[in-house]
Amino acid sequence: MITMTDDLLTIDDLSVRFPGNRHPAVDRISLRIGRGERVGLIGESGSGKSVTALAVMGLLADNAKTTGSIRWQGDELLGMHDAQYSRLRGEQISMVFQEPMTALDPTMRTGRQVAEVLRLHGGAPAGEARSRVLQTLAKVGIGDPQRVADSFPYQLSGGQRQRVLIAMALINTPDLLICDEPTTALDVTVQARVLELLQGGLDLAGSALLFISHDLAVVSQMVDRIAVIYEGRIVESGTRSQILNAPQHPYTAGLIATADLANVPAGGRLPVLDDFWKRTDRGH
Numbered sequence: 001m002i003t004m005t006d007d008l009l010t011i012d013d014l015s016v017r018f019p020g021n022r023h024p025a026v027d028r029i030s031l032r033i034g035r036g037e038r039v040g041l042i043g044e045s046g047s048g049k050s051v052t053a054l055a056v057m058g059l060l061a062d063n064a065k066t067t068g069s070i071r072w073q074g075d076e077l078l079g080m081h082d083a084q085y086s087r088l089r090g091e092q093i094s095m096v097f098q099e100p101m102t103a104l105d106p107t108m109r110t111g112r113q114v115a116e117v118l119r120l121h122g123g124a125p126a127g128e129a130r131s132r133v134l135q136t137l138a139k140v141g142i143g144d145p146q147r148v149a150d151s152f153p154y155q156l157s158g159g160q161r162q163r164v165l166i167a168m169a170l171i172n173t174p175d176l177l178i179c180d181e182p183t184t185a186l187d188v189t190v191q192a193r194v195l196e197l198l199q200g201g202l203d204l205a206g207s208a209l210l211f212i213s214h215d216l217a218v219v220s221q222m223v224d225r226i227a228v229i230y231e232g233r234i235v236e237s238g239t240r241s242q243i244l245n246a247p248q249h250p251y252t253a254g255l256i257a258t259a260d261l262a263n264v265p266a267g268g269r270l271p272v273l274d275d276f277w278k279r280t281d282r283g284h
């Protein structure tokens with residue numbers, strides 16, 4: 001067998017079962033993500049998207065029974081020791097969850113939370129941490145980083161909280177960022193802005209992306225390749241254009257028929273303006 005050494009993440013024949021459930025949550029899926037590549041995982045609620053992401057992060061519930069293989073740059077992640085996994089998370093792989101309010105600690109100012117990620121992974125000496133935090137907040141489009149850093153999560157808008165999470169996820173320039181429905185909780189205009197800033201942040205960090213969503217229009221703006229998951233199985237995968245223009249599976253065709261693709265640019269990704277980080281925050 002030829003080993004694809006360029007793969008960052010190689011998922012092979014992964015299944016995840018929970019006791020008492022008749023069907024596996026994830027059923028023999030395989031997926032590869034190369035360095036700098038942006039891949040979308042799309043499917044309806046309950047199809048196994050989050051379970052896949054949590055399996056990669058090593059954060060599945062203890063009762064989950066996992067078989068198959070998840071390799072990170074060739075090393076097997078399934079069964080990896082906690083200490084080693086913790087180093088990998090936040091340093092090489094990071095994740096942005098759907099609901100920023102639950103992902104942030106409500107009792108800690110946001111700047112300290114971002115700094116904590118740096119500290120935990122040995123990113124910066126104490127004196128430099130504050131300026132790295134402020135710089136990173138500015139890069140995700142926060143116009144007044146000092147105020148946001150000194151605020152508690154509840155004092156920020158939903159869009160600002162999600163930007164703080166993106167800043168946390170990107171501050172150590174991970175090789176792979178996993179986003180699980182990162183803008184679903186936001187209203188449409190804020191969503192577009194956050195996606196644009198996320199792309200800018202990824203461009204700067206050079207990170208690969210696994211972008212999880214039920215929304216084909218959103219996924220299409222963010223990625224080069226798309227895998228379609230249905231009832232725990234990947235029913236189809238291909239380049240963005242293959243999936244959008246020549247879907248092979250009826251489920252994919254159904255997704256396309258119902259998606260609002262009118263505003264998706266023909267070339268794929270949203271146009272990211274060079275000066276995205278210079279623009280002022282409009283309070284979102």
Ligand SMILES: Nc1ncnc2c1ncn2[C@@H]1O[C@H](COP(=O)(O)OP(=O)(O)OP(=O)(O)O)[C@@H](O)[C@H]1O
Nearest residue numbers: 018021025043044045046047048049050051052061
């Ligand atoms: N801890 C758990 N115990 C039992 N079943 C679980 C657990 N976590 C997930 N499941 C089941 O696994 C299946 C896949 O769930 P998953 O959360 O991955 O779906 P999803 O595609 O991410 O959907 P959503 O977008 O609604 O989060 C579902 O049937 C769910 O009920």
